[in-house]
Amino acid sequence: MKTIYNFLFILSVLCLVAFVLLANIYDSDFVKYFDIQTIKSIQGLEQPILTTIMKFFSYIGDTIQVIIISIIILVILYKVFHQRVELILFTIVLVGSTTLNVLLKTFFQRERPIFYQMVIEESFSFPSGHSMAALSLYGIISFLLWRHIPKQSGRIVLITVSAIFILVIGISRIYLGVHYPSDIVGAYLISGFWLMFTIWGFINIRERSLRKDRTAVNDSPQ
Numbered sequence: 548m549k550t551i552y553n554f555l556f557i558l559s560v561l562c563l564v565a566f567v568l569l570a571n572i573y574d575s576d577f578v579k580y581f582d583i584q585t586i587k588s589i590q591g592l593e594q595p596i597l598t599t600i601m602k603f604f605s606y607i608g609d610t611i612q613v614i615i616i617s618i619i620i621l622v623i624l625y626k627v628f629h630q631r632v633e634l635i636l637f638t639i640v641l642v643g644s645t646t647l648n649v650l651l652k653t654f655f656q657r658e659r660p661i662f663y664q665m666v667i668e669e670s671f672s673f674p675s676g677h678s679m680a681a682l683s684l685y686g687i688i689s690f691l692l693w694r695h696i697p698k699q700s701g702r703i704v705l706i707t708v709s710a711i712f713i714l715v716i717g718i719s720r721i722y723l724g725v726h727y728p729s730d731i732v733g734a735y736l737i738s739g740f741w742l743m744f745t746i747w748g749f750i751n752i753r754e755r756s757l758r759k760d761r762t763a764v765n766d767s768p769q
Contacts, residue, residue, distance in 0.1 A: 552747060552750055552751065555743050555746060555747045555750075556743075556744070556747045558739075558743055559739070559740045559741075559742075559743035559744040559747060560740075562736045562737070562739040562740035562743065563736075563737070563740040563744075565736050566674075566733055566736035566737045566740065569729060569732060569733050569736065570655065570673075570733065573657070573673060573727075573729045573733065578729050581728065581729070582660075582727040582728050582729050585721065585728040586660065586662055586721060586724070586727070586728065589718065589721050589722050590662070590663060590721075590722060590724065592722075593722075597722070598665065598722075600715075600719075601715075601718070601719040601722045601723055602665070602666070602719070602723065604712070604715045604716050604719040605666070605677065605716065605719040605720060605723055607712075607716070608677035608678075608680060608681055608716040608719070608720075609677070610676075610680075613641075613680050613684060616684065617637075617641055617684065620637065620688055620691075621634060621637065621638075624637065624691060628695055630691065632753070633691050636687070636691070636745065636746070636749045637687055637691065639745055639749075640683050640686075640687045640741065640742055640745050640746075641680075641683055641684060641687070643741055643745065644679050644680060644683035644738055644741055644742075645676075645679075645680065647679070647737060647738075647741060648674065648676045648679045648680075648734075651673070651674055651737065652670060652671040652672075652673065652674070652676070653671070655671065655673045656671050657671055657672040657673035657727075657730070658671070658672060659671075659672045659725055659726070660672070660724055660725070660726065660727055662724055663724050664723065664724035664725055665722075665723045665724055666723050666724075666725060667725075668725045672725075672726055672727060672730050673727075673729070673730045673733055674730055674731075674733035674734035674736075674737055674738075675717065675720055675726045675730040675731050675733070675734040676734070677716055677717070677719075677720050677726075677734075678713075678716060678717040678720065678726075678730070678731045678734035678735060678738070679734040679735075679737065679738040680738075681712060681713045681716040681717065682713050682734070682735055682738040682739060682742065683738050683741065683742055685709035685710075685712050685713050686709065686713070686738075686739075686742045687742060687746075688709065689705055689706055689709045690746055692705060693705065713735075717731040717734070717735065718731075
């Protein structure tokens with residue numbers, strides 16, 4: 548178990564390092580070429596039914612919908628699974644991710660793509676807020692619900708559905724013309740860092756608390 552926790556910390560640091568590197572080169576010719584070619588490829592798939600699907604996924608990634616989903620999950624965690632302490636973790640992940648996104652967008656002030664846009668967005672582009680929220684929300688949902696799903700098949704469904712939502716919400720922002728692919732990649736990296744680092748910190752604090760409780764019980768007079 549300790550090995551898994553250490554791996555979680557290392558992976559979070561790697562995500563942070565990768566984000567910093569991307570943040571320093573997203574304006575380079577190589578990344579610009581990657582962005583343009585990827586946008587052309589994805590928008591080249593445009594079809595009425597696909598546009599409807601992409602607008603739907605983009606819609607559920609909007610702030611209001613994320614708040615509604617978060618409230619539903621909070622109620623489930625509290626009323627159904629009685630996870631009171633985990634509510635704090637859930638809130639820290641979501642609020643922290645949102646705060647990070649606002650700060651980073653304000654710092655980098657990258658303009659939106661000037662290509663074909665199917666929807667209008669007025670805020671800055673890097674990193675993608677929808678993608679950060681998606682990874683944070685569905686990532687923490689998967690972590691918290693995992694142990695309450697006894698069957699392996701149920702866990703596979705949980706991870707698969709979460710991964711689909713995370714990926715398609717990100718792709719939808721490229722398809723709709725409001726983000727560069729590097730915005731999406733950057734969002735996944737920094738949100739992945741925050742999610743894994745917060746989970747790692749939460750687990751460590753909980754383990755220390757449990758060890759103290761066990762020590763107190765063992766030291767108490769019999």
